Amino acid sequence: MARRSRHRLLLLLLRYLVVALGYHKTCGVSAPKDQVITAIEYQEAVLTCKYPKKTMASRLEWKKLGKSVSFVYYQQALKGDFKDRAQMMDFSIRIKNVTRADAGKYRCEVSTPSEQGQTLEEDTVTLEVLVAPGVPSCEVPNSALSGTVVELRCQDKEGNPAPEYTWFKDGTRLVGNLKLDTQSTNSSYTMNTKTGTLQFNTVSKLDSGEYSCEARNSIGSRRCPGKRMQVDDLNVSGIIAAVVVVALVISICALGVCYAQRKGYFSKETSFQKSSSASKDTTISENDFKHSKSFII
DSSP: OHHHHHHHHHHHHHHHHHHHHHHHHHHOOOOOOOEEEEEETTSOEEEOOOSSOOOTTOEEEEEEESSSOEEEEOSSSBOGGGGGTEEEETTEEEESSOOGGGOEEEEEEEEEEETTEEEEEEEEEEEEEEBOOOOOEEEOOSEEETTSOEEEEEEOSSOBSOOEEEEEETTEEOOOOGGGSSEEEOSSEEEETTTTEEEESSOOGGGOEEEEEEEEOSSOEEEOOOEEEEEEOOOHHHHHHHHHHHHHHHHHHHHHHHHHHHHTHHHHHHHHHHHHHHHHHHHHHHHHHHHHHHHHO
């Protein structure tokens, strides 16, 4: 009997645990995930207030969240820039001509009178605005020396999502190796489609040409104007000739200085300076003698 009673007690405890866990799952409070609405720039988007229930006595407010909270819909009227390009659809807002400045987090708040007082329900919506790339800025050097490292840069700050970059030489696309995960290499260059850099580890005359870069995302693409890069070989003969000329000039100057010293030009100048200084000292002493003589008289 004691074993049966223990067995029944264990069964009751197990049933209690199952019921308690089931109750926790059904009655546990879980915060709803924010809605994420995606819209293309200059098209339209609808911000939906999903959870609150609509009644005739309900009061609705829409706010844009951020560093400072601003009203979008308040006292049954759209506010700010939205009043000219948005309209209400029950508790939702239809925005026309969406701009990148509209991106952000919004919250709708619905207060409804009840027997216990005012009940407040709210929902949060995140608006993401997709933007096509602008004309990327391209940095292409005008000239370079063969055998040196040269890097071309391409960047766009407008596109959302972030664009990928492709380089063109004389209108022909430079193809990369897709196995290198956004980096491609061949015998003369390395291209990174994420950062927009095109690097020549040892540039050659064959790399001379007109280069342009294209920025592309899911919304569109733009390309910068082509810029020419001229690669020249290092002029070794010219450098040698310049070194020889400089050496000749230095040698001629040195010979001139030696010749002047042998002829005594520097010594004559020194004796002249000594004689002139001696004459000045004699004149000064005579003047002092005359002055002392006049004092005695």
